[in-house]
Amino acid sequence: QITLKESGPTLVRPTQTLSLTCTFSGFSLATSGLAVGWIRQPPGKALEWLALIYWDDTTRYSPSLNNRLTITKDTSKNQVVLTLANMGPVDTATYYCAQRGPGAPFDYWGQGTLVTVAS
Amino acid sequence: SYELTQPLSVSVAPGQTARISCGANNLGSKNVHWYQQKAGQAPVVVIYRDSKRPSGIPERFSGSNSGNTATLTITSAQVDDEADYYCQVWDTTTAVFGGGTKLTVL
Numbered sequence: 162q163i164t165l166k167e168s169g170p171t172l173v174r175p176t177q178t179l180s181l182t183c184t185f186s187g188f189s190l191a192t193s194g195l196a197v198g199w200i201r202q203p204p205g206k207a208l209e210w211l212a213l214i215y216w217d218d219t220t221r222y223s224p225s226l227n228n229r230l231t232i233t234k235d236t237s238k239n240q241v242v243l244t245l246a247n248m249g250p251v252d253t254a255t256y257y258c259a260q261r262g263p264g265a266p267f268d269y270w271g272q273g274t275l276v277t278v279a280s
Numbered sequence: 281s282y283e284l285t286q287p288l289s290v291s292v293a294p295g296q297t298a299r300i301s302c303g304a305n306n307l308g309s310k311n312v313h314w315y316q317q318k319a320g321q322a323p324v325v326v327i328y329r330d331s332k333r334p335s336g337i338p339e340r341f342s343g344s345n346s347g348n349t350a351t352l353t354i355t356s357a358q359v360d361d362e363a364d365y366y367c368q369v370w371d372t373t374t375a376v377f378g379g380g381t382k383l384t385v386l
Contacts (some may be wrong), residue, residue, distance in 0.1 A: 185292050187317055191282075198375065200375075200377075207366065207367055207377060207378070207379045207380045208315075208317075208323065208368075208377040208380070209377065210368075210374070210375035210376065210377060213375065221285070221373045221374065221375075223374065224281060224374060225281075250382075257322055257323075264311070264329075265324070266313035266315070266329060266368060267313075267368075268325060268326045268334075270322035270323055270324075271322065274323055
């Protein structure tokens with residue numbers, strides 16, 4: 162059974178850096194072709210893809226947020242970490258992590274974690 | 281940047297067929313995935329690679345993709361199908377989601 166769960170702060174001050182951890186089970190990110198990504202959703206708005214990391218450490222980022230995002234993985238801990246620098250109120254959203262198989266959609270999603278940016 | 285265009289809302293009566301479109305330039309050359317998101321829940325894949333249905337998804341869900349438009353079709357829609365639906369593609373190395381369509385079944 163594949164599960165993913167996001168963890169991190171629920172409240173972030175403006176200009177701070179957000180760090181979120183995705184802890185997963187049921188698969189290994191050492192498996193060829195697999196990837197874990199992050200997607201966010203502001204309240205009442207659409208899904209927005211942020212970043213992706215593959216089994217071979219290849220990373221991909223949203224062009225609109227590229228200079229603020231970093232995604233890393235710790236295969237031994239079954240974790241993927243996303244950092245988003247210089248947070249602002251527009252970054253208030255539910256942040257999801259999700260697994261992607263080879264050539265596949267985001268098959269498995271975490272429950273999401275709501276991050277609010279406020280002073 | 282590549283953009284996917286969806287109607288904001290679609291409304292059908294129970295038992296009718298709902299069609300949700302997703303438009304973009306030369307979309308037919310890409311694999312389109314569709315997600316269903318019910319209120320307060322994470323998205324779930326209902327169609328992948330244009331027309332494939334994951335195990336556990338009812339047969340009333342189907343998909344097509346040609347030219348500049350992909351379509352998610354829900355035959356004999358049920359009240360339980362009421363949700364937001366998103367299309368998604370990969371534009372080279374970038375994942376792109378559509379703006380979402382709210383399906384109302386009443």
